[in-house]
Amino acid sequence: MDNRVPRKPVIFCAVATAxxxxxxxxxxxxxxxxLPSLYIGISFIGCGALILLAIIIGxxxxxxEDFYER
Amino acid sequence: MSVDLLLSPGxxxxxxxxxxxxxxxxxxxxxxxxxxxxxxxxLWALPTGSHGTVAVATFNLDLLHVTAxxxxxxxxxLLAVWLGGMFAAASASRRELISAYVYAGSAISVTLxxxxxxxxxxxxxMAVTSAVVIWSARTRAAWSAGMRYLxxxxxxxxxLLAGIALWYSxxxxxxxxxxxxxxxxxxxxxxxxxxxxxxxxxSFWIAxxxxxxxxxxxxFLAAFTTxxxxxxxxxxxxGADILIPIGLYMAIYGALYALREDNxxxxxxxxxxxxxxxxxxxxxxxxxxxxNGATAHAFAHIMYKTVLLMGAGSxxxxxxxxxxxxxxxxxxxxxxxSACVLIGAAASMGVPLTSSFVTKSLxxxxxxxxxxxxxxxxxxxxxxxxxxxxxxxxxxxxxxxPQQSEAVEHGHDPGTLSRVAMMLxxxxxxxxxxFPGYFYTLLPYPSNYHPYNVAxxxxxxxxxxxxxxxxxxxxxxxxxxxQIQLDTDWxxxxxxxxxxxxxxxxxxxxxxxxxDYAVASLVRGxxxxxxxxGPRGILxxxxxxxxxxxxxxxxxxxxxILFTLRSMDMATFIKxxxxx
Numbered sequence: 127m128d129n130r131v132p133r134k135p136v137i138f139c140a141v142a143t144a145x146x147x148x149x150x151x152x153x154x155x156x157x158x159x160x161l162p163s164l165y166i167g168i169s170f171i172g173c174g175a176l177i178l179l180a181i182i183i184g185x186x187x188x189x190x191e192d193f194y195e196r
Numbered sequence: 197m198s199v200d201l202l203l204s205p206g207x208x209x210x211x212x213x214x215x216x217x218x219x220x221x222x223x224x225x226x227x228x229x230x231x232x233x234x235x236x237x238x239l240w241a242l243p244t245g246s247h248g249t250v251a252v253a254t255f256n257l258d259l260l261h262v263t264a265x266x267x268x269x270x271x272x273x274l275l276a277v278w279l280g281g282m283f284a285a286a287s288a289s290r291r292e293l294i295s296a297y298v299y300a301g302s303a304i305s306v307t308l309x310x311x312x313x314x315x316x317x318x319x320x321x322m323a324v325t326s327a328v329v330i331w332s333a334r335t336r337a338a339w340s341a342g343m344r345y346l347x348x349x350x351x352x353x354x355x356l357l358a359g360i361a362l363w364y365s366x367x368x369x370x371x372x373x374x375x376x377x378x379x380x381x382x383x384x385x386x387x388x389x390x391x392x393x394x395x396x397x398x399s400f401w402i403a404x405x406x407x408x409x410x411x412x413x414x415x416f417l418a419a420f421t422t423x424x425x426x427x428x429x430x431x432x433x434x435g436a437d438i439l440i441p442i443g444l445y446m447a448i449y450g451a452l453y454a455l456r457e458d459n460x461x462x463x464x465x466x467x468x469x470x471x472x473x474x475x476x477x478x479x480x481x482x483x484x485x486x487x488n489g490a491t492a493h494a495f496a497h498i499m500y501k502t503v504l505l506m507g508a509g510s511x512x513x514x515x516x517x518x519x520x521x522x523x524x525x526x527x528x529x530x531x532x533x534s535a536c537v538l539i540g541a542a543a544s545m546g547v548p549l550t551s552s553f554v555t556k557s558l559x560x561x562x563x564x565x566x567x568x569x570x571x572x573x574x575x576x577x578x579x580x581x582x583x584x585x586x587x588x589x590x591x592x593x594x595x596x597x598p599q600q601s602e603a604v605e606h607g608h609d610p611g612t613l614s615r616v617a618m619m620l621x622x623x624x625x626x627x628x629x630x631f632p633g634y635f636y637t638l639l640p641y642p643s644n645y646h647p648y649n650v651a652x653x654x655x656x657x658x659x660x661x662x663x664x665x666x667x668x669x670x671x672x673x674x675x676x677x678x679q680i681q682l683d684t685d686w687x688x689x690x691x692x693x694x695x696x697x698x699x700x701x702x703x704x705x706x707x708x709x710x711x712d713y714a715v716a717s718l719v720r721g722x723x724x725x726x727x728x729x730g731p732r733g734i735l736x737x738x739x740x741x742x743x744x745x746x747x748x749x750x751x752x753x754x755x756x757i758l759f760t761l762r763s764m765d766m767a768t769f770i771k772x773x774x775x776x
Contacts, residue, residue, distance in 0.1 A: 130672065131668060131669055131671060131672060132592075132597070132668055132671065135592075135664070135668045136665065136668045136669060139661050139662075139664045139665035139668060140665055142657075142661045143658075143661045143662050143665055146654065146657055146658050146661060149654055150654065150658070163658065165576075165655045165658035165659050166658045166659075166662050168573070168576055168577060168580070168659070169577075169580045169658065169659045169660075169661075169662040169663050169666075170662045170666065172573075172576070172577030172580060172581070173577065173580050173581055173583070173584075173662070173663040173666050173667075174666055175577075176448070176451055176452060176455070176577070176581050176584070177455065177584075177666060177667075177670045177673070177674060179452055180452045180453075180455040180456050180584075180674060181456075181673055181674065183452060183453075183456070183681065184456040184674075184676060184679070184681060187681050187682040187683075188456065188676060188679045188680070188681055188682075189679065189680055189681075189682055190678060190679065190680075191678050191679060191680050193680060193682070194689055
């Protein structure tokens with residue numbers, strides 16, 4: 127399997143995220159107090175933690191696919 | 197039984213299953229295309245409330261009881277069986293279609309019944325018929341997975357029945373309504389329902405069993421069992437706090453396990469656990485907005501998961517592959533499938549203008565409204581993590597990554613009827629997202645929530661795009677090939693199976709030994725009896741008169757001695773004996 131990081135999707139997502147950071151500075155209407163880029167931070171930290179946890183779980187309980195057939 | 201009851205939407209679908217026995221494929225297609233629509237019309241013609249009961253022993257079974265929640269769930273099921281049936285009509289076996297229809301009819305009947313006994317009967321019918329849908333794939337793996345699936349669900353059924361019996365014996369009502377008095381029966385009923393949602397520690401069965409079904413079978417399986425369980429949780433346990441952590445665990449579990457999965461249908465199966473987690477948590481939160489959210493999201497989930505599984509099924513039917521590491525590059529070969537899958541994936545992530553954007557936000561809003569900040573935060577993160585399963589991972593591995601194997605070259609869109617079914621399902625995902633106001637009027641409680649505002653749209657995109665960026669960057673780390681993740685099913689498949697086999701063998705051996713011993717004892721006893729009482733036996737002989745006189749004399753002497761001993765005390769006897 128091709129295990130490289132796909133370039134085009136990464137560039138697209140990075141540019142779109144940067145634009146969203148900028149968009150958050152626009153004076154649109156918020157209900158209640160607003161922390162700019164709060165959701166981007168939550169997404170990065172939360173999903174990063176999930177990826178890390180998934181890698182650890184994979185390392186702990188990952189087995190060959192014929193594990194139950196052997 | 198009244199005509200109203202006989203024409204219950206669930207019974208119409210079960211009746212259609214009988215018609216599917218017709219030998220002509222053309223007639224089967226007509227039944228598949230018409231019956232669910234008739235049932236849908238019938239459902240919406242029925243006013244809310246009970247439509248008659250049937251007395252069985254001392255119970256009054258409320259076979260048809262329409263509620264706003266039940267009606268929306270039943271509508272989603274009818275749409276799923278209609279579209280799924282159209283998709284499957286060309287390629288599914290007759291056995292699969294018939295069992296899928298009885299399964300769907302039973303699920304619809306669960307959402308339209310008014311008491312726990314009727315619920316239990318249809319609940320068990322669902323378990324058996326869905327196992328037949330899995331077995332219809334006719335592979336060894338499907339057989340084993342179907343057996344494990346049936347074992348888990350029958351176990352859940354036993355718990356549920358015990359709970360209902362205990363609940364009733366302690367004065368609880370069997371009628372439809374939120375159970376109020378926590379007792380052992382209450383907890384057992386809840387546990388029985390939770391088994392079907394894929395709650396811990398039995399979350400594994402969805403990813404274990406569903407992907408072993410045929411490409412068309414999984415389309416049916418994904419729609420009914422888990423969502424029926426969500427419906428009964430809403431009906432009987434709305435506001436039960438314990439459901440919140442259970443739902444959060446499921447949401448995290450689904451996101452984590454999907455991230456390390458190579459099989460695209462297993463990715464979608466984990467995504468089911470992830471999304472049902474949202475609904476279970478919403479039921480736990482309780483309140484009008486949360487229940488509206490759980491109901492609306494169940495409807496949206498049935499639709500977008502159906503279109504995604506139709507896409508996966510089309511890929512599998514044309515290429516014979518379901519490993520992400522062997523797919524890719526199918527977007528140009530399967531343009532209609534790709535377009536529908538993209539709509540389904542967008543709907544699963546909650547991209548604006550799609551169904552999940554207007555349904556999942558009800559649940560998040562309800563968590564915020566109840567000031568459950570940690571619940572809200574966890575759900576927000578899990579909402580972004582949908583990118584890791586159905587949202588981006590599934591379409592990327594299947595359609596957009598570079599071609600990984602030669603099998604992909606056989607990829608093509610499915611036939612017209614299947615394609616139409618897929619497009620209609622995708623259209624429903626868009627319609628719900630485009631016209632949320634109308635959709636909200638179908639929910640159990642009135643809602644004045646407005647999902648479309650600049651802040652909400654931006655926040656949603658701010659959640660999804662960084663998650664997608666992280667997904668692509670970490671792709672080499674999170675794509676194990678030829679690997680599975682062990683789950684709690686390991687206990688069932690290794691130590692418990694070994695114990696079962698050993699136990700059975702030992703019992704058999706013990707049984708054989710006991711049988712041999714019993715037979716040997718019987719033979720010995722008979723030989724002994726024959727020895728003394730047989731024709732030559734000592735007790736069967738005719739004795740001479742002298743022998744008999746001797747025996748009589750001996751008996752008389754014994755009698756005299758015994759009489760003497762009995763009539764004198766022990767001291768006199770000893771004195772007589774010692775002094776003559």
